[in-house]
Amino acid sequence: MKFTPFALLAATLLSSAAYAEDVTLTIESWRNDDLKLWQEKIIPAFEASNPGIKLKFAPMAPTEYNSAINSKLGAGSAGDIISCRPFDASLALYKAGYLADLTSMDAMGNFSDVAKAAWQTDDAAHTFCVPMASVIHGFIYNKDAFDELGLAVPETEDEFFSVLDKIKADGTYIPMAMGTNDQWEAATMGYQNIGPTYWKGEEGRLALIKGEQKLTDPQWTEPYAVLHKWAPYLGDGYEAQTYPDSQNLFTLGRAAIYPAGSWEISGFNEQADFKMGAFKPPVKAKGDTCYISDHVDIGIGMNTKTPNPEAAKTFLAWVASPAFAEIFGNALPGFFPLSKTPVDIKDPLAQEFVSWRGDCETTIRSTYQILSRGTPNLENETWGASVAAIKGTSTPEELGKKLQEGLDSWYKPGM
Amino acid sequence: MQASRFRWHIVIFLAPAVIVYTAVMIFPLFNTLRLALYTDVDQVRTFIGLGNFNRLFGDPRWSEQFWNALGNNFKFFFIHMLVQNPIGIALAAMLSHPRLRFAALYRSAIFIPTILSFVIVGFAWKLILSPIWGIAPSMLDAVGLKSLFAPWLGKEAYALVTLSLVSVWQFVGIPMMLIYAALLSIPEEILEAGEIDGITGINAFWKIKLPLILPSIGIISILTFVGNFNAFDLIYAAQGALAGPNFSTDILGTFLYRTFFGFQLQLGDPYMGSAVAGTMFAIILVGVCIYLFGIQTRMRRYQL
Numbered sequence: 001m002k003f004t005p006f007a008l009l010a011a012t013l014l015s016s017a018a019y020a021e022d023v024t025l026t027i028e029s030w031r032n033d034d035l036k037l038w039q040e041k042i043i044p045a046f047e048a049s050n051p052g053i054k055l056k057f058a059p060m061a062p063t064e065y066n067s068a069i070n071s072k073l074g075a076g077s078a079g080d081i082i083s084c085r086p087f088d089a090s091l092a093l094y095k096a097g098y099l100a101d102l103t104s105m106d107a108m109g110n111f112s113d114v115a116k117a118a119w120q121t122d123d124a125a126h127t128f129c130v131p132m133a134s135v136i137h138g139f140i141y142n143k144d145a146f147d148e149l150g151l152a153v154p155e156t157e158d159e160f161f162s163v164l165d166k167i168k169a170d171g172t173y174i175p176m177a178m179g180t181n182d183q184w185e186a187a188t189m190g191y192q193n194i195g196p197t198y199w200k201g202e203e204g205r206l207a208l209i210k211g212e213q214k215l216t217d218p219q220w221t222e223p224y225a226v227l228h229k230w231a232p233y234l235g236d237g238y239e240a241q242t243y244p245d246s247q248n249l250f251t252l253g254r255a256a257i258y259p260a261g262s263w264e265i266s267g268f269n270e271q272a273d274f275k276m277g278a279f280k281p282p283v284k285a286k287g288d289t290c291y292i293s294d295h296v297d298i299g300i301g302m303n304t305k306t307p308n309p310e311a312a313k314t315f316l317a318w319v320a321s322p323a324f325a326e327i328f329g330n331a332l333p334g335f336f337p338l339s340k341t342p343v344d345i346k347d348p349l350a351q352e353f354v355s356w357r358g359d360c361e362t363t364i365r366s367t368y369q370i371l372s373r374g375t376p377n378l379e380n381e382t383w384g385a386s387v388a389a390i391k392g393t394s395t396p397e398e399l400g401k402k403l404q405e406g407l408d409s410w411y412k413p414g415m
Numbered sequence: 416m417q418a419s420r421f422r423w424h425i426v427i428f429l430a431p432a433v434i435v436y437t438a439v440m441i442f443p444l445f446n447t448l449r450l451a452l453y454t455d456v457d458q459v460r461t462f463i464g465l466g467n468f469n470r471l472f473g474d475p476r477w478s479e480q481f482w483n484a485l486g487n488n489f490k491f492f493f494i495h496m497l498v499q500n501p502i503g504i505a506l507a508a509m510l511s512h513p514r515l516r517f518a519a520l521y522r523s524a525i526f527i528p529t530i531l532s533f534v535i536v537g538f539a540w541k542l543i544l545s546p547i548w549g550i551a552p553s554m555l556d557a558v559g560l561k562s563l564f565a566p567w568l569g570k571e572a573y574a575l576v577t578l579s580l581v582s583v584w585q586f587v588g589i590p591m592m593l594i595y596a597a598l599l600s601i602p603e604e605i606l607e608a609g610e611i612d613g614i615t616g617i618n619a620f621w622k623i624k625l626p627l628i629l630p631s632i633g634i635i636s637i638l639t640f641v642g643n644f645n646a647f648d649l650i651y652a653a654q655g656a657l658a659g660p661n662f663s664t665d666i667l668g669t670f671l672y673r674t675f676f677g678f679q680l681q682l683g684d685p686y687m688g689s690a691v692a693g694t695m696f697a698i699i700l701v702g703v704c705i706y707l708f709g710i711q712t713r714m715r716r717y718q719l
Contacts, residue, residue, distance in 0.1 A: 063656070067676040067683050092682055096458055181569050183659050237546020239569025239660065245547050376476050377681040384661055393571070393661070409476060 023311040024054040026079030028072070030065035031298070033267075034332060041331045046318055053311045073098040073303065080306035081315060084129035084299035086118035087368045094121070094128040100302040103127045105313070107320030114364075115338040118296040122370070129299030130320045133328065133335035136353045137193040137293040140260040140268065142253060143275035145173050149256075153279045157226070160282040164233045167256045175233035177255035179241025186386035187379075189259040190230070192365045194281045195223040196291035201363035209370055211413025216400040224389035224396035231390050239391065247271075262353045263297075265334030269349065278352045280360060294362035296338065374410030381406055444696070451689035467690035481691070483662055484670040485698070487575055491666055492643040494579035495586075500635055502583070503590025504628075508620055510591070511598040522595070526588035533585075537652025540581045544568055568653065571663040578664055582649050586642075590635045597631040598624060630714060637706050644699050647672060667695050 027038075038057040046055060058079055060068055066089050072078035073093060082099060084090040093099045102108065103126050108116065111131050119129035141153070149170055154160040167175040180186050199205065199219040207213040213220070235241070235255065250258040251271035258264070260278070268276060283290050300319055302312045318324055325337035326344070333347035336354055345351050367379040385399040394402075454463045471477045506525060510518050528536065544551050546566045555564045567577040601624060609615075609623050647668025650658055656678045658665035673681070675688025 063678075070677075070683065089682065179569070181659065182655060183657055235547075237552075237566035237569065240544065240546055240566030241569070242541070242545075245545065249547065372681070375681070375684075380657065380678065380681055383657065384659075387660060391660075406476065 022052055022054050023308045024056055025081055025306075025308060025311055025315055026056045026058050027081040027083070027300075028069055028079045029057065029059040029083040030062040030085075031083070032059040032061060035059055037331050041327055042324075045323075045327055046315065050314060050318065053314060055315070069093075076305055078303050078305075080303055080308055080312045082129075082301050082303055083132075084119055084301045086296050086299065086364075088370070088373050090119055090129055090299065090301070091121065094126070094301075097304060099128045100304045100309070101126050101128055102130065102301065102316065105130070105317065105320070107317045110320050110322070110339045110341065112338075112340060114362075115296060117369070118364070119299045119301070129301035130316050131296060131338040132298040132300050132319060133332075134294050134338055135297045135335060136262045136356065137189065137295070138260060138262070138278050138280045138353060138356070139193075140250070140258045140264065140276055140278050140349070142173070142250070142256050142272075143277045145253070145256045145274070146277070148172075153277065154282055155279075156286055157282045157284055161229065164257070168233055173256040174235035174249060174254055176230065176235075176257045176259065177246040177249040178230070178234055178259050179238045179243070179246050180387040180390055181240050181245075182243045183383040183387050185243055185246065185259075186227070186390055187383040188365070189261060190227050190390070191223050191382060191386045192293050192295075192367075193259055193261075194226060195220075195366065196293055196361075196363045197281055197283055197288075198222045199366065200289075201291040201361045205363055205366045205369075208366060209413065214400075215404040215407065216397070221396040221400040224385065224399050227386060227389045228392050228396070231392065234390075261295075262334040262336065262350065265347065265349050265353070266332060269333070269347070276349055278349055280356050290356070290360040292356050292360045292362055293365055294336075294357060295364045295368070298335070371407065371411065376406040376409070378403065378407055447689045448693050448696070450686055451693045454686045455684070467687050468694070470687070471690050471694065480662070480665070480670060481694075484665045484667050487664065488644055488646075488666040490575055491579050491582075491646065492640060494576065495583060495639050495643055496636065498580065499583040499587050500590050500632070500639065503587050503635070504594050504632070506587070506591045507594035507598055508624070510595055522591075525591060528585045529588040531585065533648035534652045536581065536585050537649050541568065541653050544577070569660055571660050574654070574660060575664045578650060578653060581653070582646070585649070589638070593631055593635055594628055597628040601627050626715070627717060630711075630716060633706070633711055633714060637703060640702050640706070641699055644695065644702070667691070667698075671695065 035057060038055075043055045043057065047053065056079075065083075066085060069078060069082065070093070073082075073096075078098075082093070084093075084099070090099065094101075107130070108127055113124070115131040115134070116127050117124065119131065120127050145151075145167075146153070149166060149172075151163050151166060152159075154163045164175045167173050178185055178189060196204075199208075199213070204213060204219055208215070208220075215221070231238075235249070241249075246255075246258065247264070247267070249255045251268055253272070253274055280290055280292055300316065302309065302316060306312050320339065322339060322341040322343070325339045325341065328335065329337045329343040329345050329350075330347070333345065333350035334353070336345075336350075337343050345354055365379075367382050372379040381403055385394075385403055388394040389396060389399060451467055452462060452464055453460050454466060455461070471481055506521075509515060510522055512518075515521075543549050544567055546552060546564070546569075552561065552564045555561050565573065567573040605623060605627075606619060609619055614622055644667060646666060650664050650666060650669050651672065654664050656669060656673050658669040671688060671691045672678075674691050675683055675685055677683030
């Protein structure tokens with residue numbers, strides 16, 4: 001960003017105006033679950049240290065967010081601060097000139113390149129959102145149930161299935177709570193959860209983007225074969241079981257294992273009255289390197305048309321600071337701050353999840369960067385494929401072939 | 416001389432309806448059709464003629480989805496025609512029976528689902544049919560038919576039929592009311608004349624009432640057709656925009672929604688979406704025209 005004398009003058013005028021009168025910044029977000037947290041913890045903390053700037057958190061339903069924010073920005077009615085979905089959804093907004101370039105912000109130094117990658121142009125020259133939080137995949141289990149049945153936490157795939165067998169044989173609990181009705185669970189909590197172990201995390205993900213690996217390769221189809229083996233453990237009628245059904249089955253203590261994302265933690269802490277633990281996606285053989293999906297999920301950026309750019313930048317700089325990471329990471333266990341400074345997380349379950357960052361190689365969901373840019377959309381196709389794999393309506397090889405063909409129809413590596 | 420003056424009051428009386436209708440219906444309709452001829456090249460709206468339609472029908476990935484949605488939509492429509500309308504007519508015939516007690520109560524009870532929101536209907540039925548919390552499995556269990564239960568909404572083979580029947584349950588009140596009104600308008604004298612000729616009971620229905628209500632049945636069919644091909648809400652409320660499992664409940668409305676507004680990572684494409692909307696409009700237009708010119712004009716009408 002170039003500072004011309006005029007811009008400086010304008011900035012001075014604006015900031016002096018800001019002292020004269022309170023500026024209110026509206027924050028657009030899809031996290032309607034977090035409204036209370038923002039109102040009670042984050043906003044007061046910011047306003048206390050930044051007099052003259054008021055914040056208003058205006059969330060909406062997650063599934064509506066992308067389309068709504070697109071049209072609001074187009075119509076010029078969007079708020080000052082925009083929550084950024086990772087990768088292409090936000091990239092498109094930046095390219096359309098709706099999101100401001102934040103590359104020159106000092107606070108960007110607080111984040112690693114991987115964290116920033118989700119909100120950068122393909123050549124990494126421009127960053128347009130401040131990375132805010134990531135989510136980690138794994139399995140949450142009912143500790144009381146495991147103790148009762150004398151089960152140990154599984155580390156390898158074989159152990160994982162023998163644990164499931166034992167729970168099924170005992171019959172008190174549904175071995176695993178997951179349904180295929182909403183489709184995304186099968187892909188997000190299934191395929192993207194266990195998959196990185198097979199395609200070796202970043203190595204496979206980047207090779208896929210470069211075109212060196214294909215979705216028909218065994219490391220990409222094998223997770224589908226493993227998912228198919230889940231089916232007998234999912235409980236009656238899993239075909240029509242929805243996401244809230246699965247959550248309730250687990251928190252009511254009727255299921256023993258829940259294939260999870262860390263975002264479930266705060267909800268589960270509130271709902272479940274038994275002890276919970278977490279284990280990471282099982283590896284194939286003991287001693288293998290483990291891979292986890294530590295997926296960048298939320299960023300936060302600035303509407304180019306905001307009338308208060310200085311105030312908005314002050315806020316963004318604060319979001320990028322360790323102080324925010326501390327508040328956010330603890331107020332919302334399961335959403336892990338992305339800043340380089342380690343944050344002390346107090347929730348035991350969240351601690352468990354975040355500790356895997358030290359033991360395992362981390363990666364992000366394979367379909368998010370670049371590969372879901374065209375039609376057919378690889379991410380959405382993966383949902384359907386994961387469901388088909390579990391139900392056994394297609395073989396893993398057929399699924400790989402279909403996905404690769406869809407991808408080939410619009411994606412040329414190195415594009 | 417007075418009569419030759421321009422009759423302004425006609426214009427004034429028509430104006431509010433014409434203006435409102437043009438602003439909220441006609442203009443958006445034609446603008447949507449126009450939008451279908453453009454595409455987005457580097458944030459600039461560019462005219463590409465019939466390119467979007469070419470893609471919709473020519474690219475196997477688009478056309479496969481489109482034909483799947485259209486096929487499902489026809490199934491959705493046929494189930495309504497075969498189940499909803501006959502049941503509606505039968506209910507109306509029973510309600511119009513002069514000796515039926517509590518007719519008003521039944522009438523309201525059957526009509527109430529029609530005024531419920533789709534979201535409530537979709538959600539309530541999802542709960543009823545849920546294999547985990549639903550009352551359907553336990554009710555079947557109580558009569559010893561548990562083995563008949565399946566997670567219907569989650570099976571590709573049953574999901575569309577199940578949702579069609581839910582929609583039938585919701586809307587059966589409309590054909591019932593329309594037919595009921597038509598039946599009430601049949602004069603007693605005709606029925607009495609028939610009775611003298613020996614046509615009574617069920618025969619009176621088939622030989623006298625049914626021919627007289629045929630025009631109403633025609634109107635109901637066309638309303639069902641238009642309603643079904645514009646349907647979206649129930650599928651969206653029950654199965655989401657991906658119309659699972661594996662697109663087995665995808666109809667034109669959900670296909671349009673996904674294309675126009677996007678879904679999850681897929682960004683919306685208003686131009687392609689307009690092409691889908693234009694195609695839907697054409698399908699409905701053709702259907703209505705076939706009905707109006709092919710059937711309605713040939714239908715025999717009786718002067719009552």
